[in-house]
Amino acid sequence: MLNRNRFLAALLLTAAPVMAHQAHAADITGAGSSFAAPIYQAWGDSAKSAAGVSLNYQSVGSSAGQNLVTARTVDFGASDAPMAADKLASASLYQFPTVIGGIVPIVNIPGVASNQLKLSGAVLAEIYLGNITSWNDPKIAALNPGLSLPDVAIAPVHRADGSGTTFVFTSYLAKMSSGWQSQVGAATSVQWAGGAGARGNDGVGSSVRATEGAIGYVEYAYARRNSIPTVLLQDKDGEFVTPDITSFTAAAASADWDHASHFAVDLLNGPGKSVWPIVSATFVLVPTNAKDAARANAVYKFFDYSFHTGDAAAKKLDYVPLPESVKQKVEAGYPGK
Incomplete structure (x- = not known):
């Protein structure tokens, strides 16, 4: 009995530092972008033990993320659509980027494999405007000489929830098509010409996979992990580009961070060779007037730790890490620092 008590006492002494560390771990909450959810979850897994910050992140879409942090329901919001300067000021929010990634069209076309189909931004806009309704339409065929295109109806799928992914996708279409710009525009939620709506990347991906002739748009990492066929897109020079980490990195390299208001850099249809256009x-988004200073500091600690140690995790999940100079500007701008 004596030996057993000594063993238990030794075990408690050994576990005490770990238990104390866990007891003092700071809890923070975040919500918003589904595009960013995989990397925040990966960073959260690492930061809990290494930085003593425990993250509870909810993937509810960019619009909800903006609304929740504005209402101070969460410690930070996450959005793929940057907030305008006047809204940041009125809501007392500091905005900064975390990673860079690509949005890709996904398709389900009988007899057409991944990255066989070539599309341009203008044709993509015509599809979502409802002006091109069959996969063997002459405008699609002209971009794809030698590819056998079936006489199958196109079934467009879009996000039904307020989505930063939709903001990025519709911003690209607006840049590539004057008709899209005048009829639909760019926003986290728009009035679609038709097609089916689905919630989140999961919903869009599932709908496309289940529907013959479907086309949708999701983050690249989601498409790759779920083996959903993607397409080639025409770049600024008229060449057709494959979606991958190399073409995303090429786009990020052309970014003009120095002249981006509140870090809202434009990476759509950028110049350069083999640059993915979306x-x-x-x-x-974090409050500049946080009521709980300890929780606010825990948010900064989480992102500081992730910026310094999380590039490998970002690359593994097919994101492009921020340039070091941008990370330094972000950290220098933290409210109260």
Whole structure:
């Protein structure tokens, strides 16, 4: 009995530092972008033990993320659509980017494999405007000489929830098509010409996979992990580009961070060779007048730790890490620092 008590006492002494660390771990909450959810979850897994910050992140869409942090329901909001300067000021929010990634069209076309189909931004806009309704339409065929295109109806799928991914996708279409710009525009939620709505990347991906002739748009990492066929897109020079980490990195390299208001850099249809045309940073929004200073500092600690140690995790999940100079500007701008 004596030996057993000594063993238990020794075990408690050994576990005490770990238990104390866990007891003092700071809890923070975040919500918003589904595009960014995989990397925040990965960073959260690492930061809990290494930085003593425990993150509870809810993937509810960019619009909800903006609304929740504005209402101070969460410690930070996450959005792929950057907030305008006047809204940041009125809501007392500091905005900064965390990683960069690509948005890709996904398709379910009989007899057409991944990255066989070539599309341009203008044709993509015509599809979502309802002006091109069959996969063997002459405008699609002209971009794809030698590819056998079936006489199958196109079934467009879009996000039904307020989505930063939709903001990025519709911003690209507006840049590539004057008709899209005048008829629909760019926003986290728009009035679609038709098609089916689905919630989140999961909903869009599932709808496309289940529907013959479907086309949708999701983050690249989601499409790759779920083996959903993607397409080639025409770049600024007229060449057709494959969606991958190399073409996303090429887009990020052309970014003009120095002249971006509140870090809202434009990465759509950028110049350069083999540049994927639908690339965006994803953003975090934190209050500049946080009522709980300890929780606010825990948010900064979480992102500081992630910026310094999380590039490998970002690359593994097919994101492009921020340039070091941008990370330094972000950290220098933290409210109260």
